[in-house]
Amino acid sequence: MNLRYIPFFGCMISAKYPQFEAAVRKTLPRLGIELVDVEGFSCCPDPIYFKSSDKLTWLTLAARNLCLAEEAGLDLVTMCSGCTATLSETRHLLTGDPKLKARVNRRLQRIGRTFRGTIRVRHIVTVIRDDLGIDKVAQSVTRPLEGMRVAIHYGCHLLKPSRVMSVDDPDRPTILEDLVAAIGAEPVSHQERVLCCGKACMDEEMPAQMTYDVLASVEKLNVDCMGLICPTCFDEYDLGQLKLARKFGKRFDIPIIYYFQLLALAQGFNPEDMGLHWHKIKAPKLIEKLGAVAG
Amino acid sequence: MAKIDFNFRKKLNAMIGGELHSYCFQCGACVGDCPAARYSPRFNPRRIMLQAILGQADPLLAEDSVIWECTNCYNCYERCPQDVRPVEVIMALKNMTHKARTNPQQVNDMVKAVQETGRTVVLTSVVDRRRGEMGLEKMGDVPMDEIRKLMQTRFH
Numbered sequence: 001m002n003l004r005y006i007p008f009f010g011c012m013i014s015a016k017y018p019q020f021e022a023a024v025r026k027t028l029p030r031l032g033i034e035l036v037d038v039e040g041f042s043c044c045p046d047p048i049y050f051k052s053s054d055k056l057t058w059l060t061l062a063a064r065n066l067c068l069a070e071e072a073g074l075d076l077v078t079m080c081s082g083c084t085a086t087l088s089e090t091r092h093l094l095t096g097d098p099k100l101k102a103r104v105n106r107r108l109q110r111i112g113r114t115f116r117g118t119i120r121v122r123h124i125v126t127v128i129r130d131d132l133g134i135d136k137v138a139q140s141v142t143r144p145l146e147g148m149r150v151a152i153h154y155g156c157h158l159l160k161p162s163r164v165m166s167v168d169d170p171d172r173p174t175i176l177e178d179l180v181a182a183i184g185a186e187p188v189s190h191q192e193r194v195l196c197c198g199k200a201c202m203d204e205e206m207p208a209q210m211t212y213d214v215l216a217s218v219e220k221l222n223v224d225c226m227g228l229i230c231p232t233c234f235d236e237y238d239l240g241q242l243k244l245a246r247k248f249g250k251r252f253d254i255p256i257i258y259y260f261q262l263l264a265l266a267q268g269f270n271p272e273d274m275g276l277h278w279h280k281i282k283a284p285k286l287i288e289k290l291g292a293v294a295g
Numbered sequence: 296m297a298k299i300d301f302n303f304r305k306k307l308n309a310m311i312g313g314e315l316h317s318y319c320f321q322c323g324a325c326v327g328d329c330p331a332a333r334y335s336p337r338f339n340p341r342r343i344m345l346q347a348i349l350g351q352a353d354p355l356l357a358e359d360s361v362i363w364e365c366t367n368c369y370n371c372y373e374r375c376p377q378d379v380r381p382v383e384v385i386m387a388l389k390n391m392t393h394k395a396r397t398n399p400q401q402v403n404d405m406v407k408a409v410q411e412t413g414r415t416v417v418l419t420s421v422v423d424r425r426r427g428e429m430g431l432e433k434m435g436d437v438p439m440d441e442i443r444k445l446m447q448t449r450f451h
């Protein structure tokens with residue numbers, strides 16, 4: 001199979017967490033996956049605030065991004081759960097509803113583009129599982145993360161709505177566990193593993209409580225870090241720990257790591273090259289365990 | 296009880312592409328795994344659907360509407376046996392608040408950011424430097440003429 005895809009990194013990863021983009025760009029070639037960049041993407045646009053303003057405009061801007069990929073003729077691969085939600089839902093709605101598609105295409109005519117529905121939107125983990133095979137991940141490992149316990153957090157938009165996302169069973173997902181096991185670490189399931197990070201909730205108190213409960217359920221398990229796949233969840237749990245310390249006087253000190261950073265460590269890259277030193281919660285013990293040179 | 300606003304109900308049904316009152320039978324399956332309901336005593340997706348069915352536009356579209364507590368987690372979408380998709384009904388209500396100008400400022404800020412830059416994060420020299428340190432190129436330009444044309448609700 002020809003493993004070539006157009007990457008869609010989105011605003012948050014590209015600008016706020018470029019270390020995640022770097023980790024993806026460094027690890028995928030070692031799996032034999034080629035990324036073919038396309039110019040001119042805008043924000044996906046974001047499936048929370050922007051979608052809250054006007055769904056038709058949201059669909060239209062998302063469809064424009066899809067048009068750019070269609071013109072290049074390859075499937076889109078997404079790394080951010082929010083971008084995945086927007087682009088997958090847009091494709092799903094427009095291909096399933098000719099009237100809606102016609103409405104969106106009337107707007108797209110203003111810029112001379114047409115959404116056709118000829119390419120798919122895939123989250124990177126499904127590409128790895130379904131097109132490549134998770135065993136290939138294991139084969140790329142040169143420094144297995146043996147003895148490392150990783151609490152898994154899924155986040156919502158990777159899995160739900162399951163009819164649209166088609167990634168995994170939303171109640172009993174295993175894909176991240178399988179990916180973590182493939183790099184030699186031990187995936188650890190925590191009590192609140194499918195609880196929402198709370199970021200989209202516009203209340204002063206609720207998101208902090210939700211973040212607190214997830215971290216408290218992870219804390220009990222004596223893990224080396226929490227591994228996740230969504231930059232929004234990352235925000236809530238990494239920077240969020242500083243906020244919780246101020247708000248509740250509670251320091252969890254649980255390093256939060258994006259899956260592709262973990263993969264990169266297992267492929268022999270240095271923690272510093274993966275930007276771990278930029279995280280609010282540092283991971284000295286984890287780095288020591290790794291036997292790698294700390295940054 | 297607040298007055299029934301039939302016009303509101305008609306508009307909402309048009310937005311969600313169906314007749315809410317004919318298929319939500321108030322079973323409450325959407326409530327059990329709702330994190331917003333778990334953390335907020337005043338939040339209940341079943342009740343929000345009922346208010347929508349009853350056409351109670353005022354509380355739902357008010358500035359302090361409970362709809363903004365929804366975390367967008369999609370659990371209700373998974374659980375509802377009637378395919379009501381409460382989260383999408385809530386999204387449609389949010390769109391209505393945007394028209395009514397009662398939505399939170401964060402929504403306007405995000406729309407403005409996309410209108411001005413095509414993105415939701417501001418690109419600064421720090422971004423370029425960090426990307427550089429990671430061996431990444433600067434972020435490419437967004438063709439703003441295209442974005443602006445698409446964002447106009449009336450186009451000539």
Ligand code: SF4
Pocket residue numbers: 318319320321322323324325326340341344374375376377378379380381
């Ligand atoms: S929205 Fe669905 S799950 Fe919730 S009360 Fe109505 S029918 Fe039941």
Ligand code: SF4
Pocket residue numbers: 325328329330331332340364365366367368369370371372381382
């Ligand atoms: S998406 Fe549904 S289940 Fe999730 S918080 Fe909103 S109403 Fe509750």
